[in-house]
Amino acid sequence: MKIDLHSHTHYSDGRLSPSELVMRAQNLQVDVLAITDHDTVAAVQEAVQCNAEYQRPMQIIPGIELSTSWHGFDIHVLGLNVDVECPQFLERLNEQSQARQFRAEEIAKKLQKAGVPNVLEKVKSLAGKGQITRSHFAQALVQLNVVNDHEQAFKLYLGKGKKAHMAPKWISVGDAVQWILDAGGTPVLAHPSHYKMTAKWLRRLLVEFKSHGGIGMEVIHPRQSPVLRRQMINYALEYELKASLGSDFHYPNQWTELGKYHHLPEQLTPVWHDWNLKVA
Ligand code: AMP
Ligand code: MN
Ligand code: MN
Ligand code: MN
Numbered sequence: 001m002k003i004d005l006h007s008h009t010h011y012s013d014g015r016l017s018p019s020e021l022v023m024r025a026q027n028l029q030v031d032v033l034a035i036t037d038h039d040t041v042a043a044v045q046e047a048v049q050c051n052a053e054y055q056r057p058m059q060i061i062p063g064i065e066l067s068t069s070w071h072g073f074d075i076h077v078l079g080l081n082v083d084v085e086c087p088q089f090l091e092r093l094n095e096q097s098q099a100r101q102f103r104a105e106e107i108a109k110k111l112q113k114a115g116v117p118n119v120l121e122k123v124k125s126l127a128g129k130g131q132i133t134r135s136h137f138a139q140a141l142v143q144l145n146v147v148n149d150h151e152q153a154f155k156l157y158l159g160k161g162k163k164a165h166m167a168p169k170w171i172s173v174g175d176a177v178q179w180i181l182d183a184g185g186t187p188v189l190a191h192p193s194h195y196k197m198t199a200k201w202l203r204r205l206l207v208e209f210k211s212h213g214g215i216g217m218e219v220i221h222p223r224q225s226p227v228l229r230r231q232m233i234n235y236a237l238e239y240e241l242k243a244s245l246g247s248d249f250h251y252p253n254q255w256t257e258l259g260k261y262h263h264l265p266e267q268l269t270p271v272w273h274d275w276n277l278k279v280a
Helices: 018-027 044-052 087-113 119-127 134-143 150-158 173-182 199-211 226-238
Strands: 032-035 059-070 073-080 186-189 216-220 242-245
Touching: 018 032, 018 044, 044 059, 059 087, 059 173, 073 173, 073 199, 087 119, 087 134, 087 173, 119 134, 134 150, 173 186, 173 199, 186 199, 186 242, 199 226, 216 226, 226 242
Parallel strands: 032 059, 186 216, 216 242
Antiparallel strands: 059 073, 073 186
């Protein structure tokens, strides 16, 4: 079974529409696809509708990737199988969306001070109906020939401590877990090996995440060395967290692909263990 529990559409910083994403997943023979945009579930309905038109059965898991702040780190919490119509959840997401809007304005002001004016309009048009993310700022800076690529945009302007960095006011890890549980979903700690924190801090994060009701952690994701992968597998076992995996697909590129990482080591309990997946 080809399962991918982490992907983005143009409702956040992905480049494909929900329909294009579904078409790509169908073509790649993906069986289960979670759509996990940053702080929004806006893509899910279109994806489900489009998917219903295919003969080939593929299950869409309605999901989200919530941005949180934890001791100065930007920590991402995935919510899988959330109820995308839950009014309380949608209201809460609206607050997060406003925090994104506010931060975007502040980043634009900082860029202006750094000699790059009028970026906000460009960023808004790049984001369209979706959430404004730093990826959109990176894209705008590339288009304006201020930087050569996204990596440089983060290195010079958007990364932590750089010229146009604005410490975000995201919710806490505990709140994110609670929001997801209240919406009937499964909270999963996203890409734990990407946070550039010491093992001591990561262990602290895992303990805290679990104490709030966190259920799973991503053990397999892109740009991960075999050593880190081994470590994440060991943490999942040690802290009794279920294992998740995903491509974190944003747009077609040479580094990752939908459904690319679909094998979990056998000793782990998959996060979908008790989900009753329709696709066997
Ligand atoms: P935000 O949630 O608005 O802070 O944006 C974070 C997004 O920017 C992440 O989800 C990544 O897709 C992207 N990103 C973060 N760091 C980098 C980086 N160093 N280079 C390229 N993209 C990045
Ligand atoms: Mn992203
Ligand atoms: Mn993330
Ligand atoms: Mn992601």
